[in-house]
Amino acid sequence: MDKVKPKKFWTNQRIGLIAGSTLLVGFLIYQFFLSDKRSKLNVEQDKLTISAVSQGKFDEFIVVTGVVQPLKTIQLDAIVGGYVTEKLIEGGNMVKQGEVLLRLENQNLKLSFLQSETEASRLVNDLQNTRQTLKIARFNLQKSLSELDFQIDQAKDAHDRNTKLYKDKVIPDADYLKTKRDYERLVKQRDIEIESQKYQEENAKMQISQLEGTLASTQKNVNLWKQTLENLSVKAPVTGLLSSMNVEVGSNISQGQNIGQIDDLNGFKMRVGVDEHYISRIFAGLTGTMDFNGKEYSLKIIKIYPEVKSGRFEVDMQFDKAPELIKRGQSAPIRLQLGQPSQATLLPVGGFFSETGGNWVYVLNEDGKRASKRKITLGRKNPEYFEVLDGLKPGEKVITSSYENFGDNEVLEF
Secondary structure (H helix, E strand, C coil): CCCCCCCCCCCHHHHHHHHHHHHHHHHHHHHHHHCCCCCEEECCHHHCCEEECEEEEECCEEEEEEEEEEEEEEEEECCCCEEEEEECCCCCEEECCCCEEEEEECHHHHHHHHHHHHHHHHHHHHHHHHHHHHHHHHHHHHHHHHHHHHHHHHHHHHHHHHHHHHHCCCCCHHHHHHHHHHHHHHHHHHHHHHHHHHHHHHHHHHHHHHHHHHHHHHHHHHHHHHHHHHCCEEECCCCEEEEEECCCCCCEECCCCEEEEEEEEEEEEEEEEEEHHHHHHCCCCCEEEEEECCEEEEEEEEEEEEEEECCEEEEEEEECCCCCCCCCCCEEEEEEECCCCEEEEEEECCCCHHHHCCCEEEEECCCCCEEEEEECEEEEECCCEEEEEECCCCCCEEECCCCCCCCCCCEEEC
């Protein structure tokens, strides 16, 4: 007799259906909740620059280029004008202080000098004549007074005699009055002569004083013209290198015209061009360093030229101790310090900045197989590092090469 077999619940069909449904549900859950939906791009890791974020000293500086110049450059300007009759030294030679470089000719200056000398000679003669006249007047006064004194003595004697006789009524009134008037007239004449001679002497002294003042001024003019003529011989004001001489024999130069320059080789400075972006941060006293022949030399800013040309301005930097073999015109990079060093999180400088502006970077995952976008905040910058303010930690690795070919992808897979 046949037996009825119980029907199995877990049939192959049912098991397959449940398994398929489970896989489908799992797949849907993964797609909607667990899968990484970010855009991805496959890249070759060996073509990238990967840099590590570090903790260290941030040294704020910029690298600029300086050109060696003498510490002092003396411009040679013509004190007087004229045409060049002789050129004794060419540019590029060493000269000593006081050495004649050029000789000029100026006939107008010579004529003015002669006229001034002639005027001074005339004044000397006038002064001598006036003094001589005063001496003669004094002698004449003494002579006149001597004669008057003699006449007064005679008149006085006659008057005294007649006075006694008149009292005794020996002579008439007319004789007494005549001798009296003669005596008084001579006394008054003496007083008038003294006053007249006093006026003449005072007037002569005033003329002498005026002549002496005019003569002193004229002699100053003569000396000035003499010095002016001496300036027709152009001399080196200091010892140094005559770096240029911009005139030739026969050329005519005007007063104040630049004819060359002398470099004082007792010291050197660096003329440095700086980007106008830093103009508000540059001031006298900032320091820098320069490598020359394997040694480091310190400099500091001594002068700032605020005029901006082609996006740059210039500063002068003086050496604490200049290199011995340095020459005028040499150029060298200078590390110009903008601030004091401080501890910071550092990210090496790279091409990524031109695409991101420093707002985000690709940071490698811990397994190093991919890199993801991450927002960051950068602060100061020097030629080697950015200062990281937020978004990165020391030890993390960042792609610092250019992002030009990565588009808007959020994940890079190696």
